[in-house]
Amino acid sequence: MKNKLLIAVAAVAALASTVANAKTIQIGLDGLVCAFCAQGVEKKMKAQGATDKVFVSLDKKVAVVSLKDGKDIPDATIKAEITDAGYVVTSIKRSDEAFDALTKKIKGSK
Amino acid sequence: MSASSSFRFTKGALNQTLAARVVLLGLGALAVFGTALNADAKPISFADGTTFMHEREGNMIQTELFYAPKVWWSIGMADTTMRSDDKLRETRYQHLQANWLLKRWNLPGAQGNLFASFGYGFADTVKQGVPMVIHPGHTVGQTATYSESARRYTFMGDYETRQFYSSFKMDTHQTSRFLDRTDTVQLGLSPYAHDYDELAVWFAGQVKRYRGMNDKTEAGGFVRLFKNNIWVEIGMTEGRKSQIMLMMNY
Numbered sequence: 001m002k003n004k005l006l007i008a009v010a011a012v013a014a015l016a017s018t019v020a021n022a023k024t025i026q027i028g029l030d031g032l033v034c035a036f037c038a039q040g041v042e043k044k045m046k047a048q049g050a051t052d053k054v055f056v057s058l059d060k061k062v063a064v065v066s067l068k069d070g071k072d073i074p075d076a077t078i079k080a081e082i083t084d085a086g087y088v089v090t091s092i093k094r095s096d097e098a099f100d101a102l103t104k105k106i107k108g109s110k
Numbered sequence: 111m112s113a114s115s116s117f118r119f120t121k122g123a124l125n126q127t128l129a130a131r132v133v134l135l136g137l138g139a140l141a142v143f144g145t146a147l148n149a150d151a152k153p154i155s156f157a158d159g160t161t162f163m164h165e166r167e168g169n170m171i172q173t174e175l176f177y178a179p180k181v182w183w184s185i186g187m188a189d190t191t192m193r194s195d196d197k198l199r200e201t202r203y204q205h206l207q208a209n210w211l212l213k214r215w216n217l218p219g220a221q222g223n224l225f226a227s228f229g230y231g232f233a234d235t236v237k238q239g240v241p242m243v244i245h246p247g248h249t250v251g252q253t254a255t256y257s258e259s260a261r262r263y264t265f266m267g268d269y270e271t272r273q274f275y276s277s278f279k280m281d282t283h284q285t286s287r288f289l290d291r292t293d294t295v296q297l298g299l300s301p302y303a304h305d306y307d308e309l310a311v312w313f314a315g316q317v318k319r320y321r322g323m324n325d326k327t328e329a330g331g332f333v334r335l336f337k338n339n340i341w342v343e344i345g346m347t348e349g350r351k352s353q354i355m356l357m358m359n360y
Binding site: 032036038056 | 159180181211214215216217218219220221270271272303304305306310336337338339341359
């Protein structure tokens, strides 16, 4: 019983660690059609304290947020900010992939 | 009312409305600039966004500045000067204006919007050739000026993807004497799907139906260039009048 509890705690800790250590957030978006849209999303996400850099692709309908070390932005905050900007969040995905590598991959996949 | 009596009335009204106009436009400027400069700059489509537009088309010059506290509404000022094709009448409308996003459709790769606006302010008109009876059987043309309160009603919608653009707009300026309405339909195509960091090029056509000051339907075409926060349109109407528009979002 004690071992099972330890395993569970370790699993939760590992999961929490993964989330806390996420370097980037990839946000799927509906309604992005022009540079003004992208600009608005970019500035909304840049206004978050946990944000380091933001990349928006109209082509892939996605925004990528680079997080500051040890920081995160809750899903609820992301959805609220994007909704406030006038757009719809279709997906939120956290990743350990570096911002530059991820954005390069997105640009290259056109 | 004869032109001469209108003129006398107008001169008085000009003085009476001057202070009110300064206060009204001052409050508008405070609302727009004061708030905008204290907020993070965002486009009009978003909360805390400021949009500046300047348009010159044929006999019309229009400057608008709006600040959007929320995505669904904005407030600001509009300054529009129109001149009739026969050059006998020129009216300058200055409004404080509120705009509402009534509905937005966010679709994968497309967006649709419905907007409504209401403006309230002043109109200054100079009208030439207003008949004035000197004595029975003898009428002469006079130049009259009118200064009066004015309203503006606008209803517009658009649907766009990254390569197709369509919009309609019904724009009405109204005073107790005049009602000037312009209905516009625009269609645009882009030869390629641009991304955020690329220059967007659009080729668009429009048809405008004028009522009031001018009564005509006029087609036109323009090129739209669009990158980051700057939008420029350059074109020409079928009457060979130039059409230029600049829009910036902060």
